[in-house]
Structure formats: C-alpha cells, structure tokens
Amino acid sequence: MVQNLGLIFKKVPVASPIVGEHIDIESRDFDADTEAPEGGVTVKNIYLSFDPYQRGCMREPDNGTYSYPFVPGQPLVCGAVSEILKSSTPSFKPGDLVWGMFGAEEYSVVPPMLIPMVRKLDNPLALDPILFAGPLGISGLSAYASFYEIGKPKKGQTIFISAASGGVGQIVGQLAKLEGLTVVGSVGSDEKLNFILNELSFDAGFNYKKENVSDALKRLVPSGIDIYYDNVGGETLDAALGAMKDFGRIVGCGQISQYNLPQDEKYGIKNMMNLFLKRLTLQGFIISDPEFMGKYAVEFFTKMSAWLKEGKIKTKESVTVGIENAATCYLGMFTGENFGKTVLKVANME
Amino acid sequence: MVQNLGLIFKKVPVASPIVGEHIDIESRDFDADTEAPEGGVTVKNIYLSFDPYQRGCMREPDNGTYSYPFVPGQPLVCGAVSEILKSSTPSFKPGDLVWGMFGAEEYSVVPPMLIPMVRKLDNPLALDPILFAGPLGISGLSAYASFYEIGKPKKGQTIFISAASGGVGQIVGQLAKLEGLTVVGSVGSDEKLNFILNELSFDAGFNYKKENVSDALKRLVPSGIDIYYDNVGGETLDAALGAMKDFGRIVGCGQISQYNLPQDEKYGIKNMMNLFLKRLTLQGFIISDPEFMGKYAVEFFTKMSAWLKEGKIKTKESVTVGIENAATCYLGMFTGENFGKTVLKVANME
Numbered sequence: 001m002v003q004n005l006g007l008i009f010k011k012v013p014v015a016s017p018i019v020g021e022h023i024d025i026e027s028r029d030f031d032a033d034t035e036a037p038e039g040g041v042t043v044k045n046i047y048l049s050f051d052p053y054q055r056g057c058m059r060e061p062d063n064g065t066y067s068y069p070f071v072p073g074q075p076l077v078c079g080a081v082s083e084i085l086k087s088s089t090p091s092f093k094p095g096d097l098v099w100g101m102f103g104a105e106e107y108s109v110v111p112p113m114l115i116p117m118v119r120k121l122d123n124p125l126a127l128d129p130i131l132f133a134g135p136l137g138i139s140g141l142s143a144y145a146s147f148y149e150i151g152k153p154k155k156g157q158t159i160f161i162s163a164a165s166g167g168v169g170q171i172v173g174q175l176a177k178l179e180g181l182t183v184v185g186s187v188g189s190d191e192k193l194n195f196i197l198n199e200l201s202f203d204a205g206f207n208y209k210k211e212n213v214s215d216a217l218k219r220l221v222p223s224g225i226d227i228y229y230d231n232v233g234g235e236t237l238d239a240a241l242g243a244m245k246d247f248g249r250i251v252g253c254g255q256i257s258q259y260n261l262p263q264d265e266k267y268g269i270k271n272m273m274n275l276f277l278k279r280l281t282l283q284g285f286i287i288s289d290p291e292f293m294g295k296y297a298v299e300f301f302t303k304m305s306a307w308l309k310e311g312k313i314k315t316k317e318s319v320t321v322g323i324e325n326a327a328t329c330y331l332g333m334f335t336g337e338n339f340g341k342t343v344l345k346v347a348n349m350e
Numbered sequence: 351m352v353q354n355l356g357l358i359f360k361k362v363p364v365a366s367p368i369v370g371e372h373i374d375i376e377s378r379d380f381d382a383d384t385e386a387p388e389g390g391v392t393v394k395n396i397y398l399s400f401d402p403y404q405r406g407c408m409r410e411p412d413n414g415t416y417s418y419p420f421v422p423g424q425p426l427v428c429g430a431v432s433e434i435l436k437s438s439t440p441s442f443k444p445g446d447l448v449w450g451m452f453g454a455e456e457y458s459v460v461p462p463m464l465i466p467m468v469r470k471l472d473n474p475l476a477l478d479p480i481l482f483a484g485p486l487g488i489s490g491l492s493a494y495a496s497f498y499e500i501g502k503p504k505k506g507q508t509i510f511i512s513a514a515s516g517g518v519g520q521i522v523g524q525l526a527k528l529e530g531l532t533v534v535g536s537v538g539s540d541e542k543l544n545f546i547l548n549e550l551s552f553d554a555g556f557n558y559k560k561e562n563v564s565d566a567l568k569r570l571v572p573s574g575i576d577i578y579y580d581n582v583g584g585e586t587l588d589a590a591l592g593a594m595k596d597f598g599r600i601v602g603c604g605q606i607s608q609y610n611l612p613q614d615e616k617y618g619i620k621n622m623m624n625l626f627l628k629r630l631t632l633q634g635f636i637i638s639d640p641e642f643m644g645k646y647a648v649e650f651f652t653k654m655s656a657w658l659k660e661g662k663i664k665t666k667e668s669v670t671v672g673i674e675n676a677a678t679c680y681l682g683m684f685t686g687e688n689f690g691k692t693v694l695k696v697a698n699m700e
Contacts (some may be wrong), residue, residue: 056627233622252625259623268618272583273609275602276634277406284626 004030006075006105007326012060016260016334019327022058023076030107036086039112046097047133048104048344049079050330051167052231055259075103076330079138081121081129082108083349089115097121099132104330106323106346122301125309129349134341135171135315140304142253142287143171145296150251150283151227155180158221160240163231164205165192165316166333167341168253172229173202174313181227184220186213186236188336195339199314213239224248232257234267241271244278252284260334316340354380356425356455357676362409366610366684369677372408373426380457386436389462396447397483398454398694399429400680401517402581405609425453426680431471431482432458433699439465447471449482454680456673456696472651475659479699484691485665489517490654492603492637495646497522500601500633501577505530508571510590513581514555515542515666517691518603522579523552524663531577534570536563536586538686545689549664563589574598582607584617591621594628602634610684666690 005027013022036042057070057077070076080102084092089112092098100118102108110118121132134140147153159176163169164185173196176183185196185205196202206216213236217225224245230237233255240250258266274280285292307313318338320329323346332338355377363372386392407420407427420426430452434442439462442448450468452458460468471482484490497503509526513519514535523546526533535546535555546552556566563586567575574595580587583605590600608616624630637643657663668688670679673696682688 237622252630254626255623263620266620266623268620269622270613270616270618272587272619273605273616274634275632276604276636279634279636279639280602280632281634282625282630282632284624284629284631286626286629289629 001029001031002107003027004105004107005323006103007323007330008075009058009070009072011072012058013260014262017055017058017331019331023327023330025324025327028105032085032107034086036088037109037111039089040115041087041089041092041110041118042085043080043082043098043100043102043108043110044085045080045082045102045106045108045346046349047081047130048102048326048346049133049137049139049167050104050333050342050344051079051139052254052256052259052333054078054330055334075105077101078104078344079133080108081132091115092118092120097123097129099137104323104326104344125305127305127308130317130319130343130345131308131315133343134167134317135308135313136301136304138287139167139341140171141293141297141300142285143168144175144300144304145287145292146251146253146285147172147175147229148296149292150281150285151229151249153179153181153227156182157226158182158184158224158245159227159229160184160186160217160221160225160243161229161231162186162208162236162240163254163256164196164202165340166231169229169231170196170200170316170340171313173200176227177201178307178312184217184225186216186232189339192339195316199316208236214242217243227251229253230255234258238267238269238271241269241274241280244274244280246278248278248280250280250282252282256334317343319343319345321345351379351381352457353377354455354457355673356453357673357680359408359420359422359424359426361422363610364612367405367408367681369681373677373680375674375677382435382457384436386438387459387461389439390465391437391439391442391460391468392435393430393432393448393450393452393458393460394435395430395432395452395456395458395696396699397431397480398452398676398696399483399487399489399517400454400683400692400694401429401489402604402606402609402683404428404680405684425455427451428454428694429483429488430458431479441465442468442470447473447479449487454673454676454694475655477655477658480667480669480693480695481658481665483693484517484667485521485658485663486651486654488637489691490521491643491647491650492635493518493521494525494650494654495637495642496601496603496635497525497579498646499642500631500635501579501599503529503531503577506532507576508532508534508574508595509577509579510534510536510567510571510575510593511579511581512536512558512586512590513604513606514546514552515690516581519579519581520546520550520666520690521663523550526577527551528657528662534567534575536566536582539689542689545666549666558586564592567593577601579603580605584608588617588619588621591619591624591630594624594630596628598628598630600630600632602632606684667693669693669695671695
C-alpha cells in the first residue's frame with residue numbers, strides 16, 4: 001500500500017477555485033500489487049497536462065455542452081503521459097508508455113470504458129515524452145487544427161495571438177511564421193515578450209499589463225488584423241474586434257481572462273457591430289469534435305513530430321515538480337505566473 | 351422649374367440623428383426639361399427604401415469598411431423604384447421603371463458612373479412595383495442570401511429571429527417555414543406579435559418590451575436555438591448566445607438597438623464564452639459582397655417573385671406618403687413605430 005496523492009475537485013467555485021474549499025490535495029491509498037480491473041489498466045502518471053479548459057469542467061452537471069464536468073470527490077481529469085503498471089487488456093502491457101485522460105494523481109485505475117481513449121506513445125523520433133503533454137498533446141493539436149480550419153491562413157496576412165507564450169499560443173505563432181504570416185502576440189510579462197520576439201521570432205508583441213491592448217494594436221498593426229487567435233477573451237477580444245480587417249477570422253479557443261469571473265462581473269464586449277461592419281467570422285471549437293481532432297490528428301502528429309525533431313518548432317514548458325504542488329501549478333495558469341505550457345511532473349521515467 | 355424636396359444629410363450624429371441638425375428636409379430646384387447628363391439619366395423617384403444600415407452611412411469618411419459614407423449637403427442614398435424622365439444612354443428610355451440607388455428626393459440626376467447599378471424592373475409576373483423596394487429589393491435579397499449562406503438551415507431545426515416583423519425578419523421567418531424549421535420571433539409590440547403569429551404563421555414569438563429576452567427564450571425554446579438571425583444586437587444577441595445549441599450559427603445582419611448609441615453607452619455582451627463552449631459560428635455580411643449578392647441574386651429573384659405571386663410569401667410594408675415626411679419615416683425605423691418594411695412613397699405611378 002502506497003500513498004496516492006491527488007488534486008481533488010471538491011466543490012463548484014463561483015470565481016477562482018480556492019484550495020481547501022474547491023480543490024485540495026488529498027491522499028488515498030493505492031495498492032501497486034492490485035490487479036487491473038477486468039479489461040482495464042492501472043497506471044503511474046508521469047506528466048500531467050494542465051489546461052485552462054479544466055476550469056470549465058468545474059461546474060454542476062448540466063446539459064453537456066462542453067467537456068465532462070468534474071465529479072466532486074474525484075481528481076481533476078488531465079491529459080497525461082503515464083506508464084502501465086498492470087494490464088488486463090491485450091492492448092497494453094506493463095511498462096508501456098501511454099497517453100490518456102487520467103486523474104490528477106500519482107496512480108490511476110483506468111476502467112475498460114476509458115481504454116479506447118488511451119494510446120501508446122507513438123514516438124519513432126525518440127522525442128522527450130514531456131512533449132506529449134504539450135505540443136504533441138491536446139494543446140498542440142488544438143493550435144494546429146483550429147489555426148487551419150478556422151483561421152484559414154494566407155501567406156502575407158497578419159495574425160494576432162493572445163496568451164502568445166502559452167501552450168497553444170506558442171504553437172500557433174510558430175505555425176503562422178512557417179506559413180509566411182506576420183505574427184503579433186500579447187503576453188503578460190516582459191520576460192514572456194522577450195521569449196516570443198527573440199526565441200520564437202514573432203514579428204511584434206506587447207505586454208498587455210503595460211500597454212492598453214487597443215493602443216498596442218494601433219501601434220503595431222495599423223493596417224489591421226486578418227486572424228485573431230483568442231485565448232483570453234474580455235478586453236483583448238473587444239480590442240481585436242475593433243482592429244480586425246474586413247473578412248477577418250476570429251478563432252475562439254479560450255477566454256482565460258473570464259473563467260474565474262462570476263457572470264455579472266464578466267467583461268462586456270462593446271465592439272460586436274464589427275461583426276457585420278467588417279463581415280467577420282467568429283468560430284469557437286472544442287478539439288475533441290470530429291471536424292478538428294478527427295480531421296487533423298494524423299497529419300498533425302506526423303508534421304509536428306518532425307518539426308520538433310528538426311527544431312523548426314520550439315517549445316517552452318512551465319514544469320512544476322511533485323503532485324503535492326498540483327494546486328499551485330494549476331492556479332499559476334490563471335495568475336500568469338506559469339511561463340509556457342503548464343505541465344506537472346509527477347514522477348520520473350523509469 | 352419645380353421644387354425638389356429631399357432628405358438631406360447635414361452632419362454626422364453621435365447618437366440619434368436630430369432633424370434640423372443632422373438631417374433635414376430641404377428644397378432645391380429641379381428643371382424637368384433639363385437633358386440628362388451625357389451617358390446618364392434623370393429620374394422621378396416613386397418608392398424609396400429606408401433601411402437601418404443607412405445609419406451606418408452617417409459617418410466621417412473613413413477606411414471604407416462599410417457602405418459609402420453619406421456626403422454632407424447631399425440627400426441620403428436609398429434603394430429606389432423610379433421612372434426615367436430623360437435619358438442619354440441607350441440602356442433606358444423615358445417612362446422606363448427602374449431600380450437603383452438614388453437620393454432620398456423627388457427627382458435625381460444620375461451621372462454615368464452610377465448607371466451600371468441601375469436596373470430595369472424585370473417584372474414578368476406583374477407584381478406591385480412597391481415590392482421592388484422591399485422583398486424583391488435589398489432587404490429581401492439580404493434575408494435570402496444570408497439565411498442560406500450563413501444560417502445553413504436544416505429541416506426540423508429551430509431559428510430565432512429578432513425584429514421579426516421588419517423588412518428582413520419577415521422574409522427570413524417565412525423562408526424558414528418553407529424549409530421546415532421551427533420559427534420563433536421577437537417584436538416590439540403586441541400588434542406585431544399578432545402579425546408574425548397569425549399572418550406569417552411563426553410557431554412562437556414574444557414582445558421584448560413586455561418580457562425579458564432570456565426568460566422568453568427559456569419559455570419558448572427550452573431545448574435551444576440552432577440559428578439566431580440577428581437584426582438588433584445588444585441584449586437580444588447576448589440572450590441568444592446564452593440560448594444557442596451546440597454548433598449553432600448566428601447571422602449578423604444588423605444591430606439596430608446599438609446604432610444610435612455612443613460607443614461608451616453600447617451594450618456589453620457578456621455571454622461570449624458560449625463561442626467555444628457551444629462551438630458557435632457568428633458571421634456578419636454585407637449584401638453587396640460577391641459571395642452574397644453575386645451568388646444568390648438570380649435564384650433569389652426567380653424564386654421570390656414566384657412565391658410572392660403565389661402568396662407563399664406575404665409581405666407588409668410600412669408606407670409613409672410624401673417626401674416632406676421622409677425624416678419621420680426614417681426615424682420611425684429606430685423607434686419601432688414603423689410596422690413592416692419601411693418604404694417612403696414619393697410619387698404616384700403614372
């Protein structure tokens with residue numbers, strides 16, 4: 001019997017989740033010798049991907065418009081890179097590295113109904129497995145599929161990306177550079193600004209904590225934006241609506257600035273008249289929908305693996321070590337403290 | 351020499367145009383015996399189409415993102431059904447009934463550069479010419495093209511239409527009924543509600559002045575909206591965002607509730623997170639864009655003419671008589687006083 005610490009969902013928060021009230025680190029026993037459930041597996045989690053959409057899963061059971069609500073008393077569910085401990089399915093054997101949606105905990109028991117969503121890590125280029133919790137995982141695929149499907153990039157056009165150093169933003173920006181676009185990003189610190197300009201070779205950027213977004217866009221993109229890739233919503237979305245060119249596209253990936261606000265405190269968008277004044281298209285997506293994951297997963301994985309191997313796409317992870325720090329790691333996405341794709345390292349590789 | 355009264359654009363309004371300050375009725379002489387300009391025509395205007403988008407033309411000359419700004423000192427520009435008085439182009443002869451974009455005035459001098467946009471009234475079914483200032487004009491084509499191009503209607507789905515008794519809304523609703531959709535409309539009076547329910551056979555509707563839009567949508571469309579056809583923006587758009595189904599489409603035709611508000615008084619949309627929560631698509635359009643007018647004009651005209659002749663589509667015009675009442679007619683669109691498609695009758699047919 002070993003300790004199995006996890007980040008447990010306790011109660012639906014109205015605003016920011018508070019540790020001890022809405023989420024908490026709790027320990028539950030786990031017997032490493034226990035056989036896997038019939039048709040399932042047990043796993044040791046190595047890397048957990050924390051992503052802002054998980055805030056949306058902290059809600060009352062409802063009409064199912066989004067990813068599944070978290071279950072009170074159970075760990076948050078994360079994209080995970082994990083090692084099979086015990087298997088009672090022919091698909092996996094002990095020691096296999098897999099990718100799946102598992103609990104934010106040290107060890108997970110995976111029942112047979114979840115096995116179809118578990119994949120062996122297909123890693124012919126011998127990439128660092130942490131990449132499967134980031135650019136080769138949900139955040140990378142989200143960036144890739146939506147950039148092409150909704151953004152409809154054309155060489156020479158201009159894209160503006162918010163949360164540009166984050167897990168999705170950093171990938172979108174580099175894809176856009178590869179496609180010959182002019183790339184402008186907003187970030188929340190000078191360190192992050194330096195990263196997108198000098199490491200990722202964005203054409204321009206600004207720190208939204210130091211400059212009003214509308215002013216920055218007027219200064220940096222006076223002729224307007226063709227694609228706005230929205231990770232933050234709120235004031236930045238409003239400013240982007242005002243700065244769009246005719247026939248511009250807005251990719252609705254996320255609105256991290258709004259997730260922790262009660263409804264009556266949410267930012268009110270005032271520039272919606274641009275919808276028809278400029279003939280804009282705004283489209284939101286969820287990566288698990290077939291026209292995204294189903295359509296793009298294979299080409300994404302092949303291309304992204306090669307780009308990572310060749311160094312054509314660089315990545316930066318914000319790695320927190322230790323399951324006992326899971327709450328800090330999760331909350332750091334919302335405060336802007338994390339720099340890069342948020343990953344929790346739960347265990348060492350064998 | 352005769353009097354030529356017109357509704358003249360004087361000055362850009364910040365909020366509602368005020369008669370005498372921003373718009374005014376003024377008289378200028380017109381000599382009915384004057385020859386047409388070389389390559390042009392002179393016309394006597396019979397029906398003028400007033401449409402909410404004209405408020406957007408009352409602005410400073412700018413980056414040209416929308417229809418042309420009106421020129422101070424010149425009449426508002428309207429879709430018009432008119433009679434050729436004098437012609438110096440072989441395309442038209444005196445007495446021809448034409449459709450064009452002419453001044454809001456009794457007589458217009460049309461220079462050669464505007465002649466390509468003038469069309470002889472193609473009226474094989476001998477329909478009432480007033481219909482060319484409504485369901486067979488810009489408002490009808492806008493309804494038709496955007497309903498199919500953006501709305502992507504499917505039999506059995508539910509559409510919600512705001513300003514449902516107006517020039518565009520009344521056509522969209524009837525097209526949706528023909529396509530087998532469930533049709534729900536919002537209007538601003540009980541008389542209009544009676545019209546959409548009993549004359550146009552909408553499935554449901556409400557008077558937004560008597561019932562909060564969110565409450566009404568919960569009551570009338572508890573299972574949600576597939577298509578929201580937006581003519582009003584503001585609070586209704588916000589409520590519709592909250593009531594959409596997954597993968598819903600929002601057609602951005604207009605936002606009449608917002609046109610006369612200064613920027614800092616515009617309604618702030620708070621439900622934008624539904625963009626990705628529900629994977630919505632919002633798209634705005636301007637009818638003169640090629641993927642709308644160019645793609646749909648011919649099929650629209652053929653089908654709509656037949657539907658009107660057969661009585662499968664009914665229309666209601668709000669007809670004001672007399673150019674001296676042009677300002678009242680125009681402003682009545684924004685107060686909700688007009689009931690049906692706003693048309694100014696300037697002269698009798700010969």
